[in-house]
Amino acid sequence: MSALRHHRRSGNSGRKMAAQIARQMATVIPDMDIALFVAKCLTCSKVKAEHQRPSGLLEQPEIPVWKWENIAMDFITKLPRTSSGHYSIWVIIDRLTKSAHFIPIREDYRVEKLARI
Template sequence: LWQGTRLCVPNDATLREALLTEAHSSPFSIHPGSMKMYHDLKQHFWWSGMKRDVATFVSKCLICQQVKIEHQRASGLLQPLDIPVWKCDEISMDFVTGLSRTQRRHDAIWVVVDRLTKSVHFLSIRKDYSVRKLAEIFQQEIVRLHGNWDDYICLVEFAYNNSWHASIKCAPFEMLYGGKCRALICWDQVGERVIEGPEMIE
């Protein structure tokens, strides 16, 4: 069943929840706000009260509530740190100095602690290491064990370029190439229905 060119989603709570989750929380999305998410969805799907359902879903997203700037505490007096929601999401660190120099000329310990699990890494260093050197050690000894952020750059780029932007009233990919990119959320697409012409950039 179609509403114009949009697929009508039946009144099935499980199906709608799965669709909203895919549009908001999948690796191909970037936890868009309710307005951006609604504009992305309404290009392909329709159901009665969809805008309200999108707003409700986004308002209940734990990650959005914790990370987005409008939900963070204002600067001021020290506040207790929130408990992380996943291991290795947040770390704390300290330096133990004043130690006798070893045969490898190390005279300090860099202590890196996962705030959720309290697991710790002790890294032998020299107290005169530069910030650049410490960053290299962090990449070699910590990031290699707990993931590489650059593995996900392509997903972030894809999500950004295929999300609706208020300033241009469409996705950057659509503005650049004159057509919509097929994403996992576009289950209804079997081909390009409309090829946008020069009027888009006038």
């Protein structure tokens, strides 16, 4: 098995390696031995294929200069209905001061009504 691991086409990728060993030595080695061999293989554990695009450089968001110049918003929905008929909360946060407003609303409010609030 170790000779197969160092073969130039083996690639040292865990599942690929196990499949290759299983194909070539199916009658000689039980499945558990192949899985154990690949799990303990130092080269297989160090060399992993990357399945994601490399991430870009981290960019800092621009720091606001004035209060309420840059805000973040979110909606908290599916809450129990209040006596006034509201069952959602509109959360508006100032990114500079971290102060927040929590406004009770209903989910059926249109954008125009939210803009007036």
